[in-house]
Amino acid sequence: AATTASTKPQTVFTVPGLTQIREILALLEAPIISTLVARAALPVDLSLYSSNLTLLEFIAPRELIGELTGRFDYGTLEFPYTLPGPPADKISKVNPFTPGTFHLDKFTPNSNLTVFYTKTLIPLIKAANEALATPASSSSVFFHLNNVTNPDIDSALNLDATLLALLAHRSSIGKIVGETKYASNVTAYTPLIKAKDADSIRVLLTNVAQETSVLTEAAADSFTFAQDWEVAQGATNASTTAFITALQAAAAATYRELIDITTEVEIQYILARLD
Numbered sequence: 305a306a307t308t309a310s311t312k313p314q315t316v317f318t319v320p321g322l323t324q325i326r327e328i329l330a331l332l333e334a335p336i337i338s339t340l341v342a343r344a345a346l347p348v349d350l351s352l353y354s355s356n357l358t359l360l361e362f363i364a365p366r367e368l369i370g371e372l373t374g375r376f377d378y379g380t381l382e383f384p385y386t387l388p389g390p391p392a393d394k395i396s397k398v399n400p401f402t403p404g405t406f407h408l409d410k411f412t413p414n415s416n417l418t419v420f421y422t423k424t425l426i427p428l429i430k431a432a433n434e435a436l437a438t439p440a441s442s443s444s445v446f447f448h449l450n451n452v453t454n455p456d457i458d459s460a461l462n463l464d465a466t467l468l469a470l471l472a473h474r475s476s477i478g479k480i481v482g483e484t485k486y487a488s489n490v491t492a493y494t495p496l497i498k499a500k501d502a503d504s505i506r507v508l509l510t511n512v513a514q515e516t517s518v519l520t521e522a523a524a525d526s527f528t529f530a531q532d533w534e535v536a537q538g539a540t541n542a543s544t545t546a547f548i549t550a551l552q553a554a555a556a557a558t559y560r561e562l563i564d565i566t567t568e569v570e571i572q573y574i575l576a577r578l579d
């Protein structure tokens with residue numbers, strides 16, 4: 305049999321099982337929460353996220369260089385079928401899930417995420433930062449920079465970009481979760497896809513117990529990471545500070561949004577599965 309085999313090596317990747325893909329989602333939680341905590345240790349200047357959207361101006365050239373230098377040319381999603389591009393999400397004008405794209409290395413592929421980040425999460429991060437036991441004029445927890453008009457803006461924007469990229473990456477894995485769920489129940493999904501019945505697909509793929517478990521883990525880890533920052537500063541009441549409470553609120557909002565967007569990506573993916 306070996307002599308008749310194609311000379312072209314061909315790897316067939318199997319669709320991961322639900323346990324496996326959930327483990328991957330779980331492993332992304334620590335970097336997300338720890339970046340969130342590190343970001344909350346720096347001040348938030350709201351003007352960088354509102355009128356002129358300086359954060360997006362900061363990110364745009366990085367994305368452009370990534371594109372021009374081929375850093376996003378990592379190939380197509382290697383599953384045993386042709387992946388169609390799910391349609392644009394409800395805010396984007398352009399398709400944020402281009403055919404074959406898996407990692408979505410870009411920082412801002414999903415407008416829902418960007419809007420959530422700038423409008424909802426940034427105010428929560430600001431509240432957490434202001435609850436830190438540090439002088440209001442200080443630029444950071446451990447040191448003081450004397451240019452108060454520039455409170456470590458570049459560090460803050462770098463952490464914003466990293467956090468956005470992690471959130472985008474986690475959400476894009478919804479495509480794989482979608483494939484896992486479709487593959488394990490083709491007979492149930494097929495008629496719903498043919499009927500374009502997004503609501504029933506949502507009901508079929510939602511798992512409230514798993515969501516509770518994901519949210520509980522995020523709450524526990526945000527507590528631990530935030531407490532570590534307080535301990536490092538020598539806080540005596542390190543487990544009950546306003547910073548920890550505020551940080552946990554930010555983490556809870558982040559994970560609620562992540563589950564919602566991941567669910568939406570799963571639905572969009574499955575809807576296009578038979579195209």
Ligand SMILES: O=C(O)C(=O)C[C@]1(C(=O)O)C=C[C@@H](O)C=C1
Nearest residue numbers: 481510511514515518563566567
């Ligand atoms: O683990 C799953 O079953 C998923 O679909 C992923 C996920 C999540 O984002 O963590 C999303 C929707 C489900 O209701 C539960 C969890």
